[in-house]
Amino acid sequence: MLTTLFVLAALSVAEPDPTLPPVAGLIERYRADLGSFERFDDAPMSPAAIERYEAFHQDWLGSLEDVSFDGLDVDGRADFVLFREHLRFEIDQAEHELASLREIQPLAPFVADIVPMLEAHRRMEPLDAKLAAETLDRLAGEIKESTKALKDAEGERDRVLARRASMQLDRLIWALSSWNRFYDGYDPVFSWWCEKPYDACIRALREHSKKLREQVAGITDDEDPVIGDPVGRDVLLRMLGHEMIAYSPEELIEIAEREYDWCLDQMLQASDELGFGKDWKAALEHVRSLHVEPGRQPAMIAEMAREATAFIEDNDLITVPELCKRTWRMSMMSPERQKVSPYFLGGETIIVSYPTDTMEHADKLASMRGNNRHFARAVVHHEVIPGHGLQRFMMDRYRTHRGLFYTPFWMEGWALYWEMRLWDMGFAQGPEDRVGMLFWRMHRCMRIIFSLRFHLGEITASEAVDLLVDRVGHVRQNATAEVRRSVNGDYPPLYQAAYMLGGLQILALHEELVENGDMTEREFHDAILRHNAIPIEMLRAIMSGETIDRDFEPSWRFAG
Numbered sequence: 001m002l003t004t005l006f007v008l009a010a011l012s013v014a015e016p017d018p019t020l021p022p023v024a025g026l027i028e029r030y031r032a033d034l035g036s037f038e039r040f041d042d043a044p045m046s047p048a049a050i051e052r053y054e055a056f057h058q059d060w061l062g063s064l065e066d067v068s069f070d071g072l073d074v075d076g077r078a079d080f081v082l083f084r085e086h087l088r089f090e091i092d093q094a095e096h097e098l099a100s101l102r103e104i105q106p107l108a109p110f111v112a113d114i115v116p117m118l119e120a121h122r123r124m125e126p127l128d129a130k131l132a133a134e135t136l137d138r139l140a141g142e143i144k145e146s147t148k149a150l151k152d153a154e155g156e157r158d159r160v161l162a163r164r165a166s167m168q169l170d171r172l173i174w175a176l177s178s179w180n181r182f183y184d185g186y187d188p189v190f191s192w193w194c195e196k197p198y199d200a201c202i203r204a205l206r207e208h209s210k211k212l213r214e215q216v217a218g219i220t221d222d223e224d225p226v227i228g229d230p231v232g233r234d235v236l237l238r239m240l241g242h243e244m245i246a247y248s249p250e251e252l253i254e255i256a257e258r259e260y261d262w263c264l265d266q267m268l269q270a271s272d273e274l275g276f277g278k279d280w281k282a283a284l285e286h287v288r289s290l291h292v293e294p295g296r297q298p299a300m301i302a303e304m305a306r307e308a309t310a311f312i313e314d315n316d317l318i319t320v321p322e323l324c325k326r327t328w329r330m331s332m333m334s335p336e337r338q339k340v341s342p343y344f345l346g347g348e349t350i351i352v353s354y355p356t357d358t359m360e361h362a363d364k365l366a367s368m369r370g371n372n373r374h375f376a377r378a379v380v381h382h383e384v385i386p387g388h389g390l391q392r393f394m395m396d397r398y399r400t401h402r403g404l405f406y407t408p409f410w411m412e413g414w415a416l417y418w419e420m421r422l423w424d425m426g427f428a429q430g431p432e433d434r435v436g437m438l439f440w441r442m443h444r445c446m447r448i449i450f451s452l453r454f455h456l457g458e459i460t461a462s463e464a465v466d467l468l469v470d471r472v473g474h475v476r477q478n479a480t481a482e483v484r485r486s487v488n489g490d491y492p493p494l495y496q497a498a499y500m501l502g503g504l505q506i507l508a509l510h511e512e513l514v515e516n517g518d519m520t521e522r523e524f525h526d527a528i529l530r531h532n533a534i535p536i537e538m539l540r541a542i543m544s545g546e547t548i549d550r551d552f553e554p555s556w557r558f559a560g
Helices: 004-014 022-040 047-066 074-107 111-122 129-149 156-183 188-216 233-242 249-273 280-288 297-314 322-327 361-370 373-377 388-395 400-405 408-424 431-455 461-472 476-487 495-513 521-530 536-543
Strands: 329-332 349-352
Touching: 022 047, 022 074, 022 400, 047 074, 047 111, 074 156, 074 233, 074 400, 074 536, 111 129, 111 156, 129 188, 156 188, 233 249, 233 431, 249 280, 249 431, 249 495, 280 373, 280 431, 297 329, 297 349, 297 373, 322 388, 361 476, 373 431, 388 408, 388 521, 408 431, 408 495, 408 536, 431 461, 431 476, 431 495, 461 476, 495 521, 495 536, 521 536
Parallel strands: 329 349
Antiparallel strands: none
């Protein structure tokens, strides 16, 4: 049965903001209700909470039946289809998360006695301090016994599950610590009964998580192996459907291989111009050496950002609001973050990756060489204008309800599209620039290949590192950081593939609408940003005037 909380949520679905279009009003109401729901029902490792999350979305899915689809305009129809798909996908994800929890339950069987304490507290039920102390004391002993029973990993899957369990336990430890802080010192009876049992329980939990992480998964301060968690082909197919990509993983890998072959041919030409013949990796090493001296990187990045903005405006490609040009900022990336993001990141703030005086000598050299002048010039515009900085600016101002449908195929695809368009428009100033641009383009091809093959179970994380070293020319240190970032769970499984695939989608749409004369460059690019972050096939349907049916399904074969 649904609790009172969820009954109220379901009943309130019929009361969207009347000042907004019908479906947009529903979406905004859903986002607000979801925020309340998630902030309340936030106990980690709770199967019951996941089931309630699923029921919440089932209620909202049912609410869409009350919407008159035939009476909606083009934007409303697109929002309806996207909102319905979002709700269905969240229901699927809840089932996937339940299965994920069941897999690690044998590694932490005691969790079933901790979660109810957290949930009772959230419901503001009176606490029996003596009973809580008895529970904590018993749990401390059970956790220690479970820790003793842990066995060394026999294969990669054991390490994957151990890492997943450790990460989940760390969330549970934080939640239990918050539970303790709520009562400790404020309730003298609680402190009298629970201080020692709580300390013993939390120490046991930390030791259990540490053993899972270090002994079973093999992750230590001295050695940090790349451990991913492949999702399998069925999950990839469902995610591709959610992103409105009408290709199988295997077909996408074939597309990436074709793109890589083109890049390699262009790289060989640039290498020959630089005097390295077919030894394109020697050409890469030459370009890597062309970095600025310590302390000069921020000025170089700022110069390149202004240059790219001027190029975009001089060619009348897109509207760039003055406020956007004046308010982007810069910060420096920490040495710790560079372990997973060896290159700079962007948005309203561009985060510059460059060595600090605390880094080891080899790490300093790798950071300087990886962020050299020509690698940087190839992607500064990806991060600021017309890339992520301009995207974020416009997302905050147009059809903001569509933030719910955020997709990396639109977000990263847009920025990667500009890398490809500027290549076609002659932005490169010489063979060194072309080598820099091609390095990144080869990298995006390989991201599709290694990430999909990893999640299909065809290669391991270490083999993915080898692919980046052998076929892109990465130094191993940066290749390791890139793979770790891609497979350690910080990003969705399709995220790395989305860069080039999204870029290819927008290129294909540009051919359909601009090269055929239906829209100008500025009209085309402004429209993409003002429709906000939605799957590009739906964007295509809106911009091309296609009739959007209630049962809209992805079918676009954009990589002809």
